[in-house]
Amino acid sequence: MNILHVNASDIIGGAARAAYRIHRSLVEHGSALQLKSQMRVISQVSDDPSVIGGPPAGQSALWRRLQPRLAQQARRGFRTGNPTMHSIAWPATGLGSELQARHRQGQIDLLHLHWLGDSTLSIEEIGRLPMPLVWTLHDQWAFCGAEHYTSPPLPGERASSDERFAAGYSPASRPGHESGPDLNRRTWLRKRRAWRRPSRAPIHIICPSTWLAHCARRSDLMADWPITVIPNPIDLIVWSPCDQAQARALLGLPPDRPLVLFGAVGGTADPRKGADLLLEALRRLCTQVAGTPLEPLELVVFGQSRPLQPPALGFPIHYTGRIADDISLRLLYAAADVMVVPSRQEAFGQTASEAHACGTPVVAFATGGLVDIVDDRITGALADPFDPLSLAAAIRWVLEDPQLRLQLGTAARQRAERLWDPARVAGLYGEAYQESLGRPSHVSA
Missing domain, CATH: 3.40.50.2000 (Glycogen Phosphorylase B;)
Known part of the structure; x- marks a missing residue:
């Protein structure tokens, strides 16, 4: 089984490091599970030959400059008190077309998504992907609007009171600290239109913690999707006690x-x-x-x-x-x-x-x-x-x-x-992949 992981970067940032560790656990332990793992990133820092870096195939230098400017224009007027990063994942980057071509050529049996941001895949490109999908969440963005985490808990709160992801981003649920265009609602509606079409199977969601899985299961977008908890692996030789x-x-x-x-x-x-x-x-x-x-x-x-x-x-x-x-x-x-x-x-x-x-x-x-x-x-x-x-x-x-x-x-x-032993985690992912391939395949638009 050919697995291709997709992430914005390979080793820059916590989510990238986690995604890369998952990929490496499959490189090192996947052969016994008949798995071959590669990673596709936009920004490559490592010299790992199993990582494919660079802009999407066929993306022009002009579009590379224009795409982030259009994304910035789409955010105009939006104000929020939530300090977390916001990603609208628009417009298309072109990576979706590259991935579809790789799938047609037999290079991808299953696509494993990770942290995407604005530069990797648009929401609509994800919705058009024809191959089976597994998505490891590294924050709350996939089931939220544009925000990667809900508003942090206020003083005296034991958890965030921001529950728009569970309420379906109705206008009435908009918090008072936001103004201007409702960027989070707009982004969430685009996800619902692109990802919940009758013609496509749900994405298999993997969460590294019980808490994140609980959030995803309570979300209006993913409540009825398959959700599995698999912890992130860690290299127990690199990370080991010393004097x-x-x-x-x-x-x-x-x-x-x-x-x-x-x-x-x-x-x-x-x-x-x-x-x-x-x-x-x-x-x-x-x-x-x-x-x-x-x-x-x-x-x-x-x-x-x-x-x-x-x-x-x-x-x-x-x-x-x-x-x-x-x-x-x-x-x-x-x-x-x-x-x-x-x-x-x-x-x-x-x-x-x-x-x-x-x-x-x-x-x-x-x-x-x-x-x-x-x-x-x-x-x-x-x-x-x-x-x-x-x-x-x-x-x-x-x-x-x-x-x-x-x-x-x-x-x-x-x-x-x-x-968190990599061999154990690789085995858990192997089971998740088999489950995903056992469901009806995705149908492109």
């Missing part, structure tokens, strides 16, 4: 201080990642641990360089900047005593799974995909969403007892081996 003292020495971090690690693309800039909640928790923790062995606590932040005005927490903050290689990131996980992932919304939580694979306990809020990663009080701790005081208590619980921390780290590694 903490050596890791700190190599990174220039203090050898004898409790270290709390936080990281995300953009560091503290993305409100969805909850850096503000972590900083408030650490301010509270700083007061609580005064005069205890945890008083010399320090914070390490990756994904961001030192700002001109770092927050005043009462203890040092080490900024590592953007980490471009897995070895440096593995050393950071090993150097830390605890990894904190205080996200308000997270489809899976890849930094948490990476930390676990490296034998590092994780503290997070009991929300989103992180509930599937952290086994509360076994591999780390889950705090009440989105309570900085509860988060501070969870961090302190992990740090106070060195022996407990070692036990949590050992259990974290064992959990990674049990759940």
Whole structure:
């Protein structure tokens, strides 16, 4: 069976890294399942020969310049208080025609979609694809409007109250923080017209977490589609424990201080990642641990360089900047005593799974995909969403007892081996592919 994965990029960004890991798990373990995997991306960074990069075949240089300008024009006047990325996936890029040609030539038996954005496939191109489709969701965009995540939870909320994806994007459901053209409703209506025609079978949806699958099943667009939960894989050789003292020495971090690690693309800039909640928790923790062995606590932040005005927490903050290689990131996980992932919304939580694979306990809020990663009080701790005081208590619980921390780290590694082993995940995808091929094939318009 020839599988072609489609993603905007191969290794730039969390979704791209997850999609690439799924592809590589099939490259390395798919032969036993009679699967051959390739990946088609617009922006290729790796030199992996199984990845096909570049603009769509036949796309002119003129259209390459014009397409994003037309997309920008279509957004004119739209205003929203939701800080997440918005993608309208219009107009057509031309990749749909290339994929149809590959299918006619026998190069594709099944197409596996991932994170697409505006530059990969338009909504209408997806609707015209004739081959069986599997789609791994890396955020909420596929069943939402243009937004990749619903509005983040407001203060005092345990989850987002933005439920337009469940209500069908009626005009009455539009939130007060939006104005101008209802871009999300327009985008959602285009998805419904393109993807729910009687002539085509539903797309088989794969979600990396129980939370994301629950959202998809409650959505008006995908409620009756096949939805399967398959976690993202992780290379257990690349991501494995190493000596903490050596890791700190190599990174220039203090050898004898409790270290709390936080990281995300953009560091503290993305409100969805909850850096503000972590900083408030650490301010509270700083007061609580005064005069205890945890008083010399320090914070390490990756994904961001030192700002001109770092927050005043009462203890040092080490900024590592953007980490471009897995070895440096593995050393950071090993150097830390605890990894904190205080996200308000997270489809899976890849930094948490990476930390676990490296034998590092994780503290997070009991929300989103992180509930599937952290086994509360076994591999780390889950705090009440989105309570900085509860988060501070969870961090302190992990740090106070060195022996407990070692036990949590050992259990974290064992959990990674049990759940996210690439061979296991490849087998689960093989089952999903067989199920998809067993249903009636898609019919193009």
